[in-house]
Amino acid sequence: MAAASRLSQPRSRPADERAETSGVDSGLYMIAPLAPSVVGDVARVHIASFQDSFLASLGERVLRHYFRAFLDYPQGCGFVCLHRPTGAVVGFVCGSEDVTRHWRVFLRRRLVWAAPALAARVLREPQLALALLSRLQRVAGLTRGARRTAPITRNSTGVLPPASLMTIGVDPAHQRQGIGELLVRAFTGEMARRGVRVIKLGVRDENTAARRLYERLGWRPVRATRGPKGTGWMYVRELDGRPPAAPAH
Numbered sequence: 059m060a061a062a063s064r065l066s067q068p069r070s071r072p073a074d075e076r077a078e079t080s081g082v083d084s085g086l087y088m089i090a091p092l093a094p095s096v097v098g099d100v101a102r103v104h105i106a107s108f109q110d111s112f113l114a115s116l117g118e119r120v121l122r123h124y125f126r127a128f129l130d131y132p133q134g135c136g137f138v139c140l141h142r143p144t145g146a147v148v149g150f151v152c153g154s155e156d157v158t159r160h161w162r163v164f165l166r167r168r169l170v171w172a173a174p175a176l177a178a179r180v181l182r183e184p185q186l187a188l189a190l191l192s193r194l195q196r197v198a199g200l201t202r203g204a205r206r207t208a209p210i211t212r213n214s215t216g217v218l219p220p221a222s223l224m225t226i227g228v229d230p231a232h233q234r235q236g237i238g239e240l241l242v243r244a245f246t247g248e249m250a251r252r253g254v255r256v257i258k259l260g261v262r263d264e265n266t267a268a269r270r271l272y273e274r275l276g277w278r279p280v281r282a283t284r285g286p287k288g289t290g291w292m293y294v295r296e297l298d299g300r301p302p303a304a305p306a307h
Contacts, residue, residue, distance in 0.1 A: 085142070087237055089244045092136025092152065097125045099147035100138060107227040127164040128152045134160060135252075137244045139228070139237045148232040151241035153223040155254055160224075218281070218292060219256040221249060238268075242275055250297040257297070263289040 092100070101121035105114045113121060128134035133156050139149035154160035223245055228237045249257050260283065261268050269279075269291070277293040284290075 087148070087232075087235065087240060088140050088142055089137050089240055090140055092125070092128060092138055092150070094126065094129060096138055096147050097122050097129075100125045100136075100150045103147055103150060103229050104225075104227050106229055124164075125150075125152065127160065127167070128154070130167050131159070131163050134163075135245065135248055137241060137248070139241055141232065147229075149226075149228040149237040149241055151223065151226040151245045153225070153245060153249075153257070153259075154221065155249070155252065156220040157222045157224065158220065218258050219254075219294065221254045221257040223257055223259040238271060239275070242271070246275070246295055246297065255297055256294055258292055258294045260290055260292055263291060269293075 098118065101118045101124075104111075104121055104125075105118060108114045113124065125136070128136040134152070134154050136150065136152040138147045140146065141148045223242070226238065226241055226245075228241075246257065259272070259277070261272065263282075272293050272295075273279075275295075277295045279291040280294050281292040282289065283292055
């Protein structure tokens with residue numbers, strides 16, 4: 059339900075992962091774990107970053123529940139990027155060791171709390187109803203029919219792992235500062251620390267900036283995808299149990 063977008067444009071497509079391409083300024087920004095106290099800030103950054111996305115159209119109240127779901131069970135994972143001078147949240151990354159389990163937890167624990175906000179949004183914007191129903195059906199189908207798949211090996215391109223980097227975004231006012239790289243490294247480092255061997259993510263085909271970043275950080279494309287928003291790629295990153303090396307300054 060989340061996606062990445064073209065870095066150079068504040069208004070971005072909902073099916074891409076936002077990423078950065080320049081060097082990391084770790085003196086100006088710092089990474090911290092996602093926490094309940096900053097979920098509202100993350101929702102606002104998402105809306106600013108993905109103004110024309112489906113999730114952004116659902117509003118901040120719904121997005122709070124969406125991001126809070128990553129804190130609802132131990133296999134969820136999230137980080138935020140803080141602007142040191144102001145303490146503001148300027149970026150985020152979230153994912154799960156098991157996407158199927160993540161959506162099961164979301165449906166069980168969060169959907170009922172998000173329902174009033176969803177209903178209010180649909181009443182104001184009836185055109186969202188069909189899109190919302192379609193996505194809920196897709197999530198329900200995933201949780202019913204999916205089973206945990208074996209992690210792929212370095213020589214395999216046919217089977218995707220259960221672990222995934224699901225959403226990443228950077229405030230438009232702080233783009234091209236290396237924040238995307240900081241966030242991706244934080245996420246892959248935590249997955250490696252947890253013993254996850256392989257993770258995946260999806261990115262739009264035309265999002266060349268994000269694709270270059272992922273490939274530079276060791277991700278590789280393994281499967282082309284096609285959806286209502288166009289073509290894309292699934293990328294995977296094999297982990298060796300060690301966090302990725304820190305970026306050079």
